[in-house]
Amino acid sequence: MSNLAMVKKDVIDVVSDKVAEFKQKGELDLPKNYSPENAMKSAWLILQETETKSKKPVLQECSQDSIANSLLKMxxxxxxxxxxxxxxxxxxxxxTFQPSYFGNIAIAKRVANAESVDAQVIYKGDELEYENVNGRTKIVNHKQTFESKMNGEVTGAYAVIKFKDERPNDAEIMTMKELEAAWSQGYGKSDTHKKFTGEMAKKTVINRLCKPYINSSNDSSLFVDAYNDSRNTKAEQEAQEEIEENANSQVIDIELEEQDQEESEAIVEDVPEEELQPTGTEGPDF
Known part of the structure; x- marks a missing residue:
């Protein structure tokens, strides 16, 4: 067994045991077609390719406790x-593990009974008509011309969530000033935000729209704590550019055996660079 395989076994075994414990206690309700084992296999392939800002493998630089906790949150x-x-x-x-906007949409569909979550960019020259009804924002009409899109100056964005039940649609609208304020909590307006302003705006407004529905739609404190912890981490605020280019009342936490952790950390330090490359299906293109 290679050094990396031994590290993998230590971490995956600990997380698997914790997941089994939560399920046995009825504290963890996973999607019907979700396989924790397959998700962790995919995650491990991705982790072998993931590097820190200083271009060092995360499996070597990050603590095994934090690796295990990020997998557990996932x-x-x-x-x-x-x-x-x-x-x-x-x-x-x-x-740390942070849901992407695809992840937030998947969670909203699962726990908030959402049918769809869509977003649109508002360009200078567009006409957006909306109204507020009983605390909900309703998009009445969005008139966009080819000229306004060609102009390319983004002035805002909005997202709409449609539910499978009788609840009316809801929407979130953010001005460019609000979007930039949100981005400034991390890297500010990074190169990614400048090059792909429209796409980044849609992702930001989708995340903001989904969050309250996710928080209010699941009775599992374990789930809500994991969701909020993954969003509130300082790493989330300081890694927006890296994402694109490259726990509270009930803490979800894993602590590896102290002796095992020391041994595993020593093992990781000796892993040759070639072993850190993926050997199977490649992870997603960040």
Whole structure:
């Protein structure tokens, strides 16, 4: 067994045991077609390719406790990084897991009974008509011309969530000023935001729209804590550019045996560079 395989076994075994414990206690309700084992296999392939800002492998630089916790949060949220539903983000010695906007849409469909979540960019010259009804925002009409889109100056974005039940649609509208304020919490207006302003705006407004429905639609404190922890981490704020280019009341936490952790960390340090390359299906293109 290679050194990397031994590290993988230590971490995956710990997470698998924790997942089994949560399921046995009835604290974890996973999607019907979700396989924690397959998700972790996909995640491990991606982690072998993931590097820190200093171009060092996260499996070498990040603590094994944080690697295990990031995998556990991924499983708790029922997400799979192979479907671009989340990202592993290194922050110092800590590895974190953050749902992508695809992940937020998947969660909203699952726990908030959403049928669809869509977003549109608002360009200078567009005419957007909306109204607020009983605390909900309703998009009445969005008139966009070819000229306004060609002009390319983004002035805002909106997202609409449509439900499978009788609930009316809801929407979130953000001005460019609000979008830039949100981006400034991380890297600010990075090169990614400048080059792909429209796409970044849609992702941001979708995340903002989905969050309250996700938080209010699931009775599992384990799920809600994992979701909010993954969003509130400082790494999320400081890694927006890296994502694109490259826990609270009930803490979900895994602590590896101290002796095992020391041994595993020593093992990782000796892993040759070639062993850190993927050997099977490639992970998502970040």
């Amino acid at each position: 499983v708790t949220l029922g997400l799979n990084p192979a479907k671009n539903q989340g990202y592993f983000i290194p922050y110092g010695k800590q590895l």
